[in-house]
Amino acid sequence: MLAHQMAMESPFIEAEMVEAMEFPELSNRFQVSGVPQTTINAGAGRLVGSAPEERLIAEIEKALENQG
Amino acid sequence: MTERLLNDQLVGQLKEVFTDLVNPVHVLYFGSREDCEYCPEIEQLLTEVVGVSELLSMETRDLEEHAELAETYRVDKAPGFVLLGKVGQNAQQNAGHTDENPAYEDYGVRFSGIPSGHEFSSLINDLVLVSRRDSGLNGQTREFLAKLEKPVHLQVFVTPT
Numbered sequence: 001m002l003a004h005q006m007a008m009e010s011p012f013i014e015a016e017m018v019e020a021m022e023f024p025e026l027s028n029r030f031q032v033s034g035v036p037q038t039t040i041n042a043g044a045g046r047l048v049g050s051a052p053e054e055r056l057i058a059e060i061e062k063a064l065e066n067q068g
Numbered sequence: 069m070t071e072r073l074l075n076d077q078l079v080g081q082l083k084e085v086f087t088d089l090v091n092p093v094h095v096l097y098f099g100s101r102e103d104c105e106y107c108p109e110i111e112q113l114l115t116e117v118v119g120v121s122e123l124l125s126m127e128t129r130d131l132e133e134h135a136e137l138a139e140t141y142r143v144d145k146a147p148g149f150v151l152l153g154k155v156g157q158n159a160q161q162n163a164g165h166t167d168e169n170p171a172y173e174d175y176g177v178r179f180s181g182i183p184s185g186h187e188f189s190s191l192i193n194d195l196v197l198v199s200r201r202d203s204g205l206n207g208q209t210r211e212f213l214a215k216l217e218k219p220v221h222l223q224v225f226v227t228p229t
Contacts, residue, residue: 001190003222007176009203010213014142015222017190019181022106023145032225039223053209064218 002056003038041067073109074116085192086121089199092154094172095126098138100146110147110182117192123199125154141174151177151198173201187226 003015020027020035030039030046038047038056045063047056074082097114099107111128118124131138131146141150153173177198183191197204205213 001194001224003224004177004194004197005203005205006209006213006220006222008197008201009205009210010216010220011176012216012218013213013220013222014176014178015224016178016180017183017187018223018225019183019187020225020227022181026145026223027225030223030225035225035227037225039225041219041221053205057209057212060220060222061212064220067218 082120089123094152094154097149098131100131104146106182145180
């Protein structure tokens, strides 16, 4: 999984694959509708669907900027 | 005795894929006796998968009983598990979760819930990924990540297909 690859590459990244049906509260909290959905830093960013590396990197960058 | 979850054909396929394993991988699994419907099944599934290769090992813990260990590895949900790199020939079972004896390398690869359907192959691929000790990402991505200095927690929500 791409997110896990990112975790392998950087010590600052942790990636958790979450089974949405087993954790409905968490899924609701992040308004998971379509899967896969990648939530970044508890909602600072998000990406719905599968995406190539470049796209996930861009969303990570955006999320970190949003956090300030 | 409960039935095996993985049939002979699947075990055969796993043996094939696991020829790509390079370095040892240790699965640190946390179950819970409190409100965890899928815990017994996932524990059995992981045990069977790990049993297919000598390069894979597994350790079963309890989220409540081993709360400190769970916190160390930032596991807060059961069933939850992390894929660790097992380093060094002297890495013993149950040893090495302290700084004095770092027998395990934590790359931040975590799972919450049972990987089924399409996600099962993600689990298998991730075991190979961790055993390679390399992300397989392209140069541009690696460059960006090398400059990263802030924590990033990615949570990828999936459902069985």
